[in-house]
Amino acid sequence: MDKDLRIIDVDVHNDLKSPLELVPYLPEPWRTRVAASGIGMPGHGYMSPVGVVRKDCMPPSGGPSASDPDFLVQDLMQQFNMEHVILTGNMTNISTMHDPDYAAAIASAYNDHIIADWLSKNDAFRGSITVAPQDPLLAAKEIDRLAGHPSMVQVLMGSAQRAPLGQRQFHPIYEAASRHGLPVAIHPGGEGAGGTPPPTPAGYPTRYLEWHTCLSQNYMAHLVSLVCEGVFEKFPNLKFVMLEGGIAWLPHLMWRLDKNYKGLRSSVPWLKRMPSAYIRDHCMFSTQPIEEPQEPQELISIFDMIDAENILMFSSDYPHWDNDMPTEILKRLSPEARTKIFNTNAKTLYKI
């Protein structure tokens, strides 16, 4: 990598030392329950045979990987010459919880923890306002509560949802984010758990390998919905960030959606441009886990088709099992494209 290219990593999973860290920030009745029984996050039943979190980056101070701010700076940021990291935490699966009040309480407590125990520790950290989409009005309130914090740079929720994210019940979230000039990001992980549909349109796959491979399908479904429901016409300054959903499916999706739009546009009269134009102007994608063809040049061809240098942002997914390290990918891009993907696209989006 270019020695003078400082990286912004847009998907770093800081972890709780223990669920008990949330207790001081929870109101009753949740405080007593969590203190006694933990968070009770719904599970999807798919277990990675290699674990989800790397074991080789556990902090010497104890606790799980990525639970110590100082060690995260040393192990990730200093090693890879990072200027900033966008903390995405480990709580987006609250989107799969059944009780909207409990989900909203956990989200608020988690956000307070992020501010107190992470953002205050290092100026290079930026945070995400995690929201529970089950009650979109409560989610909008949470955005209003925290959007003024100078280091909170986006709204974040799970891609595991009860419904496609373009549908109208979610619009209060976009209204609030848009009003505060914050992007909305989604992150996978809870697909198939709790109150969410089966993780594929074919139902429940058998193993983590299949479940993980199929996560991109959920991103495709949300993206089609966001465009067709007119979210980007209704909220013209809204930016949507698709974290960890893959990218090489974009040519297929944009071409198929544009073609169908040409034949069926009477059903979405609020759209004024081709669907792919909304995607190019309003959506950003993170690199990890980047698809890896045997012939690297084929990925570069895909990059050319999707204007990658303007819609991609580097992410490591540290400390997860499949995290991509900066030196391993994107070697073949032009210096200009590398600078955008590794730094300036994120800097512009997050107004850093």
Next chain:
Amino acid sequence: MDKDLRIIDVDVHNDLKSPLELVPYLPEPWRTRVAASGIGMPGHGYMSPVGVVRKDCMPPSGGPSASDPDFLVQDLMQQFNMEHVILTGNMTNISTMHDPDYAAAIASAYNDHIIADWLSKNDAFRGSITVAPQDPLLAAKEIDRLAGHPSMVQVLMGSAQRAPLGQRQFHPIYEAASRHGLPVAIHPGGEGAGGTPPPTPAGYPTRYLEWHTCLSQNYMAHLVSLVCEGVFEKFPNLKFVMLEGGIAWLPHLMWRLDKNYKGLRSSVPWLKRMPSAYIRDHCMFSTQPIEEPQEPQELISIFDMIDAENILMFSSDYPHWDNDMPTEILKRLSPEARTKIFNTNAKTLYKI
């Protein structure tokens, strides 16, 4: 098009003149019920704003489009210099029915109708053994019953299924097809209807435009399942035909699945090769509805990535709203690739 290139069209939707055409082939109690009340196919609730069937190709003899064998020969085969058509009918949505006995009875009656009212009418027609997957042992019996017919060239079922198609409950269907040397094909249309999961991993989209665009996701899920469950190791001569599911997503899917396999292969120890190798050797894809980029050369780049000339077969989807006509696509291929895609790939697969 090359004047001497005769076409084989692998997805032609012959239709019933009326559901009553099935009545003579149904046993009781279904005969009386269908005669009185029709078939009662589950609906998914998504309506195309332009209709599903073209109105400009209704036969002068009366009845719905593609319900008259002679007019189909004239309107499709003669006009586009077709050597053979593979009839895929309009009954794959029986895969969404709730009652396995009723679904199997409708499938058998439909197959008897195809033999009597279509295959006997023209030597250029080839038929599909439609099966109801709800009871795979009954489906296998139906395959055994009809595999000997010289014009029945494949087993066909809906891609709308209760579960991913690699899972073990479906293996009796593959065992029977494999034993008779018949490919197994799937076709979309019933996604989200009857006993099937929501048509996307994000739940139920709002409109036909979104539903139709997302159909490819179901194909991705089935393909991941077929490979990971080891179907192509267990049935090494089995060929799987993915009709009307799109193709430009294949680079994404093959690269993502191969990458995940490298990290997680301990969970699928029966696989002996890279997942993409099974796809290339065992799966065939139909062209319609082909993705259409603004820059046609980008589709050719995708073709190169997926060895398209050896895995694609031309299909028109006649007489559906979005059917692709032979003169409109694939113009930029080499003559050799055109011959394979428009003729010899199907001839080899279907042993014509």
